Amino acid sequence: MPTETDPPQSRPLYQTPGGVAYVGDSLEGMQRYLDDGSVQLFMTSPPFALSRNKEYGNQPSEGYVEWFKDFAAVMWDKLRDDGSLVIDLGGAWNKGSPTRSLYQFKLLLHLCEGFGDRSFFLAQDFYWHNPAKMPLPAQWVNVERIRVKDSVNVIWWLSKSERPKADNRRVLRPYSAAMEQLLEKQSYNGGTRPGGARVNSESCGQRGARARPQRAEPSVARTLAGSPVARSDGSGSVDRDAEEADGKRGSSGLVDLLPPSRHNPVTAPEYR
Numbered sequence: 001m002p003t004e005t006d007p008p009q010s011r012p013l014y015q016t017p018g019g020v021a022y023v024g025d026s027l028e029g030m031q032r033y034l035d036d037g038s039v040q041l042f043m044t045s046p047p048f049a050l051s052r053n054k055e056y057g058n059q060p061s062e063g064y065v066e067w068f069k070d071f072a073a074v075m076w077d078k079l080r081d082d083g084s085l086v087i088d089l090g091g092a093w094n095k096g097s098p099t100r101s102l103y104q105f106k107l108l109l110h111l112c113e114g115f116g117d118r119s120f121f122l123a124q125d126f127y128w129h130n131p132a133k134m135p136l137p138a139q140w141v142n143v144e145r146i147r148v149k150d151s152v153n154v155i156w157w158l159s160k161s162e163r164p165k166a167d168n169r170r171v172l173r174p175y176s177a178a179m180e181q182l183l184e185k186q187s188y189n190g191g192t193r194p195g196g197a198r199v200n201s202e203s204c205g206q207r208g209a210r211a212r213p214q215r216a217e218p219s220v221a222r223t224l225a226g227s228p229v230a231r232s233d234g235s236g237s238v239d240r241d242a243e244e245a246d247g248k249r250g251s252s253g254l255v256d257l258l259p260p261s262r263h264n265p266v267t268a269p270e271y272r
């Protein structure tokens with residue numbers, strides 16, 4: 001018998017030739033609509049462990065792993081053996097302190113080493129660099145100037161097996177002009193690097209394209225984590241997390257500690 005506190009039952013929202021979108025509580029919806037062992041990929045940007053809650057509710061750092069475990073267990077059951085779970089997580093500051101929460105790393109360790117029969121592999125870690133995030137918390141970044149702004153989300157690519165379905169040839173991008181030149185001349189600096197790595201034609205990859213680096217390009221990362229939201233209130237407070245204000249810069253006039261770039265238009269007086 002449903003009670004008032006139960007989340008509303010999930011339901012199909014719309015359909016396209018590409019599939020069906022459902023709306024509702026994902027924990028309930030996954031169980032209702034998905035068969036065990038049927039899913040190739042879960043990609044999720046769950047609520048982060050922010051110290052200041054958003055409207056949709058956030059989990060505190062302390063209970064985060066416990067809260068996420070229920071979702072992870074269902075996703076494990078629904079995944080195919082060669083399936084993947086990709087989790088985008090913004091970082092958080094410890095409340096009232098210029099120190100960072102470890103919740104993303106605790107979650108990773110738990111899902112990979114403390115989840116019993118359902119333990120995942122870490123297929124690869126990615127880092128979404130989003131220089132458009134606000135330079136917050138203002139107290140540490142702008143007032144006391146003892147921290148730089150946080151502009152990176154971690155993206156954990158977890159898998160049920162050591163060899164999940166993957167093909168980096170689908171995310172290749174063309175060589176730079178300089179690399180094309182080197183290949184043309186066939187005269188790149190082969191041999192042993194100071195760190196001991198040996199560079200040869202194999203380590204340079206196949207001719208024509210190279211694999212993407214681990215740092216996702218902004219266009220890829222935005223697809224992973226949804227569209228950034230424009231914000232106009234730039235007001236910073238001590239415990240306001242940087243990730244809370246990701247997306248376009250508001251009209252705060254706060255000083256950005258990262259150098260200006262294509263993605264990071266200059267607004268601070270220091271840079272003019």
Ligand SMILES: C[S@@+](CC[C@H](N)C(=O)[O-])C[C@H]1O[C@@H](n2cnc3c(N)ncnc32)[C@H](O)[C@@H]1O
Nearest residue numbers: 024025026027045046047048056225226227228
């Ligand atoms: C960190 S936000 C993700 C934001 C999104 N990546 C974006 O950039 O717009 C978390 C989202 O998860 C949703 N959410 C929280 N709990 C949920 C649940 N049990 N089932 C489905 N969605 C949930 C929230 O409403 C919120 O939109």
